[in-house]
Amino acid sequence: MSAKACDIHHDERRHRHLIAALVIFTALVLFVILLIYLILHPTKPQFILENVTVYAFNASSPDTLTSNIQVTLIARNPNKNIGIYYEKVDVYGEYHGLQITLPTRLPNTYQGHKDVSVWSPFLYGNDVPIAPYLAAYLGQDQMAGVVLIKVKAIGRVRWKVSTFVSGRYRLNVNCNAYISFGNKNNGFNVGHGMKYQLSQKCNVDI
Numbered sequence: 001m002s003a004k005a006c007d008i009h010h011d012e013r014r015h016r017h018l019i020a021a022l023v024i025f026t027a028l029v030l031f032v033i034l035l036i037y038l039i040l041h042p043t044k045p046q047f048i049l050e051n052v053t054v055y056a057f058n059a060s061s062p063d064t065l066t067s068n069i070q071v072t073l074i075a076r077n078p079n080k081n082i083g084i085y086y087e088k089v090d091v092y093g094e095y096h097g098l099q100i101t102l103p104t105r106l107p108n109t110y111q112g113h114k115d116v117s118v119w120s121p122f123l124y125g126n127d128v129p130i131a132p133y134l135a136a137y138l139g140q141d142q143m144a145g146v147v148l149i150k151v152k153a154i155g156r157v158r159w160k161v162s163t164f165v166s167g168r169y170r171l172n173v174n175c176n177a178y179i180s181f182g183n184k185n186n187g188f189n190v191g192h193g194m195k196y197q198l199s200q201k202c203n204v205d206i
Helices: 003-040 132-144
Strands: 047-060 063-076 083-095 109-111 116-117 122-129 147-161 169-181 189-190 193-202 203-205
Touching: 047 147, 047 169, 063 083, 063 147, 063 169, 083 122, 109 116, 116 193, 132 147, 169 193
Parallel strands: none
Antiparallel strands: 047 063, 047 193, 063 116, 063 122, 083 109, 083 147, 147 169, 169 203, 189 193
């Protein structure tokens, strides 16, 4: 083979290598763009407060409140290609803006694509001081037969796409639980408690 033919063959091979490198580079750029899009545009998880079981919810003098309730939270990941890590998620009860139970920490959880997670934490608050006006509100609500307890969950989430895991984002979940005290037609006995089936959608902010 002549030197000229060798040069032509070498140039063709170099040209093929250059094209292959360009194709690989383009594919990587497109993958990174897609990855960034998925990371920056995930759909936030959906939460439902499925039920609440009330074992104690008693006001006493001088102006304290004792609560012992169990809640069932259902979280659904609506994303097809994105997993969700839940980390350091605390659940607690609130009445008229006052935290009435200690926070209960949920186990760290990974939620796959389109997956569903269920948690049933107990929430306790013993002799929590409440302002006189809140005690009055509570008395009015109990007289009316319905008390609104807010079940809140606060923690962190991370998004997972393939092997990439994002940074942490703050998770805020707010669920309304309308408890009909005194009306047993809206609940049923579970041991020493009264269970209320709610299936209430929650507000989720990330």
